[in-house]
Amino acid sequence: YNFEVCPSRLKEYVPCIDNVAAIKELQSVSRGENWERHCPTLTERMCCLIAAPITYKVPIRWPKSRDEVWYSNVPHKQLVADKGGQYWIRLEKDRFIFPGCGTQFAHGANQYLDQISKMRPIIEYGRRTRVVLDIRCGVASFGASLFDRDVITLSIAPKDVHENQIQFALERGVPAMIAILATRRLPYPSQVFDLIHCSRCRINWTRDDGILLIGVNRLLQAGAYFIWSAPPVYKNEEKQKNIWKGIESLTSRLCWKQVGKEGQVAVWRKPLNDSCYIDRPIDTGKPSATKRMIQTMLSAPSRIHSISMNARLARHQVLKGDRRYWYVIMKGYLRSLGLRKEEFRNVMDMRALYGGCEPFDTYPRAYDLLTSTSCNIAHIVLEMDRILRPGGWVLVRESNAIVRRVQRLAKSVRWRTQILDTENWKYCKDKLLSCQKLLWHN
Numbered sequence: 001y002n003f004e005v006c007p008s009r010l011k012e013y014v015p016c017i018d019n020v021a022a023i024k025e026l027q028s029v030s031r032g033e034n035w036e037r038h039c040p041t042l043t044e045r046m047c048c049l050i051a052a053p054i055t056y057k058v059p060i061r062w063p064k065s066r067d068e069v070w071y072s073n074v075p076h077k078q079l080v081a082d083k084g085g086q087y088w089i090r091l092e093k094d095r096f097i098f099p100g101c102g103t104q105f106a107h108g109a110n111q112y113l114d115q116i117s118k119m120r121p122i123i124e125y126g127r128r129t130r131v132v133l134d135i136r137c138g139v140a141s142f143g144a145s146l147f148d149r150d151v152i153t154l155s156i157a158p159k160d161v162h163e164n165q166i167q168f169a170l171e172r173g174v175p176a177m178i179a180i181l182a183t184r185r186l187p188y189p190s191q192v193f194d195l196i197h198c199s200r201c202r203i204n205w206t207r208d209d210g211i212l213l214i215g216v217n218r219l220l221q222a223g224a225y226f227i228w229s230a231p232p233v234y235k236n237e238e239k240q241k242n243i244w245k246g247i248e249s250l251t252s253r254l255c256w257k258q259v260g261k262e263g264q265v266a267v268w269r270k271p272l273n274d275s276c277y278i279d280r281p282i283d284t285g286k287p288s289a290t291k292r293m294i295q296t297m298l299s300a301p302s303r304i305h306s307i308s309m310n311a312r313l314a315r316h317q318v319l320k321g322d323r324r325y326w327y328v329i330m331k332g333y334l335r336s337l338g339l340r341k342e343e344f345r346n347v348m349d350m351r352a353l354y355g356g357c358e359p360f361d362t363y364p365r366a367y368d369l370l371t372s373t374s375c376n377i378a379h380i381v382l383e384m385d386r387i388l389r390p391g392g393w394v395l396v397r398e399s400n401a402i403v404r405r406v407q408r409l410a411k412s413v414r415w416r417t418q419i420l421d422t423e424n425w426k427y428c429k430d431k432l433l434s435c436q437k438l439l440w441h442n
Contacts, residue, residue: 001378001412005442006048012167013050013386015040015359017159017178031207032182035158039358045379049413050364051442052390058439059389060095062173062345066144068095069171073365076164079139088139089168098172100141103200104229104264109145116227119260120267123225126150129194133219136201138162140169140176147174156186170366173345178361181212191221199229206246210254217254223272226256233266332423333395337434344368348387350380359383368392377402381409390439395432397422403431410435 006013022038023029040046055072059065071094080091087101105112116123123129125146132153134142143153157165158180169176179186181203196216205213216226232243251258251268255276260267334341347369348360357376366387371394384394394415396406403419410417415435422430 001409003382003412004048006046006050008051008442010046010048010050011053012363013046014159014178014361014363015046016361019044032158032180035160035180036182036184037358037361042376042379045359045382046386047378047382049382050386052365052439054441056365056390056439056441058391059171059173061342065171065173065345066098066147067100068097069168071095074164074167074171076167079162079164079168082162083138088141096168098139098141098144098168100145102138102141105142105199109141110148112142113145113149115262116265116267119262119265120225123195129225131192131194133188133193133196135181135196135198135216136203137165137169137176139165140172140174142197142199143169143176144172144174154188156180167363167366170346170363175346176362181215185215186219188219190218193219193224194221195225195227196220197227197229199227201230206243206250210250213250213254217256217270220270222270224270225259226268226270227265228268229265233261234264328423333432333434336420336432337393337418339393344393346389350384360387362387365389370394371397377406377409381406381413385413385415385437388437390437392437394435394437396435397430397432399429400431403433407433407435414438414440 016037016039017035019038019040021044022040023034026033053072053075055075057070057072059073060069071091074096077091080089080096083089083103086103087099087106088103090097090099100108100110102109102112113125117125126149129151132143132146132151134140134153134155135157137143137155137157140153140155143155146153153175155166155169155174155176156179157169157176159166159178160180166176166178196219203212220226228247231237232240232247235241248258255271256268257271258266259269333339346367348367349371357379360383364386366389368389369392370384370388388394394410396403398406407417407419410433415437418434420432420434422428422432424430
């Protein structure tokens with residue numbers, strides 16, 4: 001393979017988000033369709049290498065990166081002009097500084113988190129609440145602050161008028177991806193989040209029978225919380241009061257219980273079981289979308305009926321065994337490569353098969369470590385190169401034949417490669433291919 005260097009205009013290219021031709025073909029953009037995924041076909045895919053900007057520097061390491069990043073790595077001042085007065089971000093000499101504030105928490109995310117905790121102490125950051133989704137996250141200061149409370153937050157936002165907000169979040173070392181609640185449900189499993197947060201996110205929750213909030217309900221675990229901080233919570237203008245009434249009606253029909261409302265913040269809790277849905281009369285005025293959601297929720301998939309084992313009892317042992325297995329493997333990887341875990345902040349396991357074999361919704365130079373999946377090898381190597389930071393690593397654990405093939409491709413994209421035995425080298429045919437992306441400029 002002999003890959004050419006991409007034009008400089010593609011230095012921040014996100015294939016499924018920046019597909020201009022597909023966006024022009026849309027019949028409507030009234031619901032944010034233009035900010036959703038529109039992936040190029042196989043023949044339209046990028047087949048070139050994105051060079052690092054000439055001013056690119058090795059990123060500042062965590063935890064310092066939470067509070068400051070190099071200007072040269074995300075050279076965009078518009079967000080400072082738009083949101084500097086709200087203390088999202090400011091520019092000081094050669095770096096951006098993140099004061100830890102947001103539009104709805106001008107006194108800082110930590111004070112805001114304390115307020116939520118006082119409103120609902122049972123939330124218990126780090127104990128009952130471990131996994132959080134922050135919708136329309138800005139520069140992800142909410143999620144960054146939760147790390148100190150032993151909470152992992154996925155921060156999401158569209159590439160809209162504030163198009164570089166996710167790029168800032170990733171450069172800081174905060175888990176983040178480009179995503180939007182528009183006409184498609186978010187690409188995450190059901191019932192996985194302990195808390196979902198939406199601060200001044202400008203989402204019309206009541207449109208289309210409340211389908212967007214129903215999507216949030218799908219993602220929340222039983223007994224989990226939804227926190228909304230926005231003008232309708234606290235303003236007395238007629239328009240805002242009408243929005244609040246609509247939210248109250250919708251959350252009631254979803255069987256959510258409002259458990260707190262103080263200042264600019266409102267908190268709801270999803271029920272612990274299905275009794276509220278089951279016990280209601282059929283003619284309670286449920287939106288049609290809610291009816292569909294209830295039917296889906298109450299109907300177990302056919303595959304479930306064939307399972308004879310007690311999954312609830314087995315779950316702990318499966319998790320414990322899987323964690324031990326991967327701990328040994330990752331420890332071996334780091335030892336073999338002479339690396340320390342402190343060198344990695346943004347890591348992606350591509351075996352999770354997000355989006356099948358389509359490009360991932362993130363910016364170039366976003367990740368420190370990738371582990372591989374099985375798609376078209378040339379396309380996946382190019383995609384890895386796009387999202388990998390200079391100095392970052394790719395680990396491919398596969399059969400010797402596939403490892404050799406990937407190695408040839410890796411050299412075509414200018415990676416430094418090494419083939420190693422796995423920890424079970426005496427008993428299996430797998431090999432470990434380690435690749436490091438080098439810093440180069442066009």
